[in-house]
Structure formats: C-alpha cells, structure tokens
Amino acid sequence: MPKSTRKRSSGRARSTARGAIETITRPNQSWPVKLLLTVWRWRWELYVLAAIAYIVIAHGSAITGYFQSNPLWLNALLIVVLCGWIVTDNPARRFAMNRIWCVTTRHRLRACLIEMRVLNYSGNLPFILGCFATKTGQVVWLWMRPGQSVEDLDNKAESLASACWASKATIARSKRNAAIVRIDIDRRDPLAKTIDSPLLEDTSGVPEAAVADDAVMAFLTPDNTDSVPDEFTTERPAKTGTGETRTRTSKTKTTAAVNDSQTVILGANGEDVSDYV
Incomplete structure (x- = not known):
C-alpha cells in the first residue's frame, strides 16, 4: 500500500475516534x-x-x-x-x-x-x-x-x-x-390522607336528592306561577274602542313549567333563556 494512502486512512481513523470521545475539562483549583x-x-x-x-x-x-x-x-x-x-x-x-x-x-x-x-x-x-x-x-x-x-x-x-x-x-x-x-x-403528599371535616356532619342526614337540587335556582325560578305576584304578570285593565274593558297581559313571561320537574325561563319573544340565567 502506498505511503500516502496509509496516511489518509489513519487520519480519518483519528478524526472518527476523536469525535467519539467526550472531553470534559476540570477547573484548576488549589x-x-x-x-x-x-x-x-x-x-x-x-x-x-x-x-x-x-x-x-x-x-x-x-x-x-x-x-x-x-x-x-x-x-x-x-x-x-x-x-x-x-x-x-x-x-x-x-x-x-x-x-x-x-x-x-x-x-x-x-x-x-x-x-x-x-x-x-x-x-x-x-x-x-x-x-x-x-x-x-x-x-x-x-x-x-x-x-x-x-x-x-x-x-x-x-x-x-x-x-x-x-x-x-x-x-x-x-x-x-x-x-x-x-x-x-x-417525598410525601400531606393531603393524601382522608381529612375529616366537621362540616360534613351537618349534611349527613340530608337526602341526596335534596342536596343535588340547586336551592338558589329553585328560589329564583319557582316551579309554579301561582306564587308569582300579580303585578309581575298582569297590568291594570285597559279600555277598548267599543267601551269594553279587557285585561292586558304583559309580554314578558317569567317562567313556564315543563314536566313538573324542570323550570324553563322564557324571554319577551318566547325564547328559552334558561341557559343564560
């Protein structure tokens, strides 16, 4: 093999070996x-x-x-x-x-x-x-x-x-x-153990159905309209052209009951606005 060929091959081997070695310097400390x-x-x-x-x-x-x-x-x-x-x-x-x-x-x-x-x-x-x-x-x-x-x-x-x-x-x-x-x-989670709260004792005897109901929504939207005062649903009588008197109903309906279990709130044009309340 020629001498020049050996030098080139050995040089490539050295470069490959040098690339596989990780060099980490150390600080010069006294x-x-x-x-x-x-x-x-x-x-x-x-x-x-x-x-x-x-x-x-x-x-x-x-x-x-x-x-x-x-x-x-x-x-x-x-x-x-x-x-x-x-x-x-x-x-x-x-x-x-x-x-x-x-x-x-x-x-x-x-x-x-x-x-x-x-x-x-x-x-x-x-x-x-x-x-x-x-x-x-x-x-x-x-x-x-x-x-x-x-x-x-x-x-x-x-x-x-x-x-x-x-x-x-x-x-x-x-x-x-x-x-x-x-x-x-x-190393540890301080909240992993069960925490006994005294607040849970007050609701231990309450039925699950009563706890699941939203008391605030039930107060704002009653199931029946009988409990709503008259001044919120009707206005004072108005006279017609023939002299007859009729009761003018307000355009805004407060609530409407559906299936006696779900309350729906209707807007002025009769649109269901329950999701926005």
Missing part, C-alpha cells in the same frame, strides 16, 4: 480550595464523627463503668427505653430524620448533576448553597456559576426526582436573581 469544598460538602458527617469521638474519648470509661455496675435487667431496660425514645415521634427524632434526608438529597442531587453534565466550560457544577427540610420533603438552593442558568435544568425534573428517591421535583428560578435556583423535592 489544594486549600479543594479542602474547603470537601469539608463543606461532608460537614454533617464530620460533625457526627467528631461527636462520637468526643463521647468515646471523654466519657467512654464512665459509660462502661456505669453499665458494669448495674444489673443485667436494668441495662436491658435502659436500652429498650432508649430505643423506644428513638422510634417514637419527638423533636429530636424529627430533627435527626430531617438532617439525614437533607444530607442524602444533597449528595444524590450533586451526583445527578454530574451524570447529566450540568457543567460550564470550565467544568464547574452549580454550587449547592443549602438543603432545608419542608413539610413535603426538602428544598435545595443552587447558585448557578457563570455560563449556567435555569435553562440547563429544563426537562430534567424527573431525573432529579428519580435520583433523590422522591415522587416529584419542581424547579423554579428566583425573581430577583437569575443565578439562584430553587429545587423542591417532594
């Missing part, structure tokens, strides 16, 4: 910046480890001596009471569960942003300002870096909800600052 970001990201885990280390070092011997001095049944009772206090609903348990879910949501959200390639050209992810507990789940605040906006998260709400093990995710931008993005992670 070690102090990386250390601070790592501490910020894992701050709650570091708090827990520091608390456990302090308890073991400072009070480990006292706790061990206390359990050794007590009988076995008392130690078992203390453990059962402690486990029951952790399981039951109390402020300390709610705080701990909220913190655990907030930390989990923050880590899962960051992993999802990496997999979805929500990066700028420098390779920076949106900065997670904080994650806070709500009545339906958690809310995460993001600070979009230069080159990023809320448009980078369009049509990605389902991916975020799946990554955070939630039922729904809602993405919204701040009205004052476009760089601040709010992500609501909904």
